[in-house]
Amino acid sequence: xxxxxxxxxxxxCLALVLAAxxxxxxxxxAGPDLRPVAKAARIANAESAAPTDxxxxxxVLDWPAKAGDPMVVLRQGTNGWTCYTDWADSPGNDxxxxxxxxxxxxxxxxxxxxxxxxxxxPGIAYMLAGGSDPSNTDPMAAAPAPGEDWxxxxxxxxxxxxxxxxxxxYSTDPNSGQxxxxxxxxxxxxxxxxxxxxxxxxMGKATKSMRSAESAAPAGVAAAATLLDFLPETTxxxxxxxxxxxxRQGTNGWTCIADWPDSPGNDxxxxxxxxxxxxxxxxxxxxxxxxxxxxxxxxxGGSDPSATDPAATAPAPGEDWxxxxxxxxxxxxxxxxxxxFSTDPKSGFxxxxxxxxxxxxxxVPLANVSE
Numbered sequence: 022x023x024x025x026x027x028x029x030x031x032x033x034c035l036a037l038v039l040a041a042x043x044x045x046x047x048x049x050x051a052g053p054d055l056r057p058v059a060k061a062a063r064i065a066n067a068e069s070a071a072p073t074d075x076x077x078x079x080x081v082l083d084w085p086a087k088a089g090d091p092m093v094v095l096r097q098g099t100n101g102w103t104c105y106t107d108w109a110d111s112p113g114n115d116x117x118x119x120x121x122x123x124x125x126x127x128x129x130x131x132x133x134x135x136x137x138x139x140x141x142x143p144g145i146a147y148m149l150a151g152g153s154d155p156s157n158t159d160p161m162a163a164a165p166a167p168g169e170d171w172x173x174x175x176x177x178x179x180x181x182x183x184x185x186x187x188x189x190x191y192s193t194d195p196n197s198g199q200x201x202x203x204x205x206x207x208x209x210x211x212x213x214x215x216x217x218x219x220x221x222x223x224m225g226k227a228t229k230s231m232r233s234a235e236s237a238a239p240a241g242v243a244a245a246a247t248l249l250d251f252l253p254e255t256t257x258x259x260x261x262x263x264x265x266x267x268x269r270q271g272t273n274g275w276t277c278i279a280d281w282p283d284s285p286g287n288d289x290x291x292x293x294x295x296x297x298x299x300x301x302x303x304x305x306x307x308x309x310x311x312x313x314x315x316x317x318x319x320x321x322g323g324s325d326p327s328a329t330d331p332a333a334t335a336p337a338p339g340e341d342w343x344x345x346x347x348x349x350x351x352x353x354x355x356x357x358x359x360x361x362f363s364t365d366p367k368s369g370f371x372x373x374x375x376x377x378x379x380x381x382x383x384x385v386p387l388a389n390v391s392e
Contacts (some may be wrong), residue, residue: 103119120371235301357383370386371386
């Protein structure tokens with residue numbers, strides 16, 4: 022997440038401005054106007070924070086040349102999302118794209134307000150290029166404290182949740198490799214959810230099904246997770262719900278499940294404890310009780326028989342499987358509002374799967390639907 026004080030725009034851009042001011046008008050060098058090229062590059066940088074299904078029609082903001090000045094509008098968007106260019110004062114490349122709720126939250130932080138606007142629904146922000154932050158504890162810090170360094174994070178999404186998060190449920194360590202709370206205990210706390218899949222080189226010696234399960238999530242989640250595999254029919258004594266066999270007992274509270282063979286795509290998943298309880302309720306045909314946010318990873322993508330019927334085991338006649346790119350799934354107490362989020366799996370935006378049922382959850386895509 023970017024620090025919350027406006028900064029000087031990039032040194033390169035500022036140098037161009039100062040050089041032009043220093044030359045008499047008659048002495049200005051001849052040549053093409055490079056400003057459109059620079060603008061296009063800045064817009065492309067901002068768009069890289071999220072899937073282009075989202076960022077291509079978002080408002081794009083650039084940092085001002087003078088601290089305290091308003092953000093520079095490079096492009097007015099049409100879809101309600103707002104993307105920011107890289108913050109040049111940080112050591113990394115950190116563009117960002119926010120939905121309307123996350124944008125209201127960030128605007129309040131920029132303004133130095135004690136608390137963000139009160140929201141009744143979650144907010145989603147993307148930083149798929151990664152980012153750098155001055156502090157994990159102080160939302161108003163503009164630079165690291167003496168003796169400390171920048172906190173650099175890989176590709177991630179951010180979840181803003183009404184009511185915040187409980188440090189008993191999530192780490193506050195930015196190096197944990199798992200979803201973690203940034204600025205815990207402040208009005209601006211939010212969940213940082215890493216989204217870089219575990220690499221094959223990190224898996225060590227493992228069976229095909231174990232590798233399949235581990236590929237669904239980042240290494241910090243999958244490496245120590247319980248691994249389950251689908252079985253068609255079996256008398257194995259290690260069977261658990263969904264006719265699965267235990268391949269490895271984990272130690273971190275996460276459960277990763279190998280590819281579902283009945284679907285047309287590759288769709289392993291990794292789920293935290295809340296999501297695993299949801300799975301158990303779903304398998305038993307019971308309504309789950311969601312009292313804390315839950316996270317499920319499907320970084321390899323997935324296929325579902327239906328986006329509306331949680332009981333479907335195959336697509337309805339004349340319909341096809343709902344194929345999704347890599348994504349993160351979210352559960353929150355109270356569910357999701359279809360006035361805030363799409364219910365269309367082809368929209369390219371975060372959308373509600375199985376809206377209006379006890380099993381509804383939010384699908385947050387990490388790539389374009391067409392990919």
